[in-house]
Amino acid sequence: DAKTTQPPSMDCAEGRAANLPCNHSTISGNEYVYWYRQIHSQGPQYIIHGLKNNETNEMASLIITEDRKSSTLILPHATLRDTAVYYCIVRSLTDSWGKFQFGAGTQVVVTP
Amino acid sequence: EPEVTQTPSHQVTQMGQEVILRCVPISNHLYFYWYRQILGQKVEFLVSFYNNEISEKSEIFDDQFSVERPDGSNFTLKIRSTKLEDSAMYFCASRLTGRPTDTQYFGPGTRLTVL
Numbered sequence: 001d002a003k004t005t006q007p008p009s010m011d012c013a014e015g016r017a018a019n020l021p022c023n024h025s026t027i028s029g030n031e032y033v034y035w036y037r038q039i040h041s042q043g044p045q046y047i048i049h050g051l052k053n054n055e056t057n058e059m060a061s062l063i064i065t066e067d068r069k070s071s072t073l074i075l076p077h078a079t080l081r082d083t084a085v086y087y088c089i090v091r092s093l094t095d096s097w098g099k100f101q102f103g104a105g106t107q108v109v110v111t112p
Numbered sequence: 113e114p115e116v117t118q119t120p121s122h123q124v125t126q127m128g129q130e131v132i133l134r135c136v137p138i139s140n141h142l143y144f145y146w147y148r149q150i151l152g153q154k155v156e157f158l159v160s161f162y163n164n165e166i167s168e169k170s171e172i173f174d175d176q177f178s179v180e181r182p183d184g185s186n187f188t189l190k191i192r193s194t195k196l197e198d199s200a201m202y203f204c205a206s207r208l209t210g211r212p213t214d215t216q217y218f219g220p221g222t223r224l225t226v227l
Contacts, residue, residue: 043218
């Protein structure tokens with residue numbers, strides 16, 4: 001699976017949009033981009049995933065560049081409860097057993 | 113909303129003892145996983161399980177570890193003889209099918225402390 005690069009940390013003001021970047025320049029055509037988050041040592045929580053089109057759900061939006069080498073997770077109105085480590089993970093469609101390889105992620109701190 | 117549950121939430125054991133960590137995956141899910149996270153480190157994949165057998169395991173998952181689905185609902189991780197370095201959060205996860213886009217749902221974790 002392709003490697004991902006994320007900034008180690010970022011701050012965001014409550015109520016503002018949080019834009020979390022992820023670089024996956026070696027991504028191949030059959031690899032999806034997944035985002036999970038982990039709130040203070042709880043189990044990772046699924047946020048969203050996509051292949052090449054932008055995706056939106058009730059939690060977030062995922063913007064994938066046209067060349068698919070990077071993506072941005074957008075939390076539209078960050079709240080204090082969004083403080084967490086956010087993981088961007090690339091996983092192949094051919095990986096039928098489905099394990100995730102977590103990196104260090106981005107520690108997001110939402111401040112009042 | 114259905115969720116993965118794990119028991120106990122915290123287990124303390126002496127080095128060399130056997131421990132069994134228990135998980136109840138989401139009821140109609142078919143793929144099951146264990147991950148661990150040593151304090152301050154990354155979440156690491158241990159093992160995946162499908163159709164009553166291990167489908168994939170990492171280098172961490174050596175002979176001291178075993179997994180079992182003893183009945184239709186539980187999924188267990190056994191560590192035969194615990195070491196200090198086994199101290200970690202252990203997360204169970206499950207997935208509905210083998211479709212690559214199916215989401216993996218994680219439990220809240222069991223904190224294992226080996227003294």
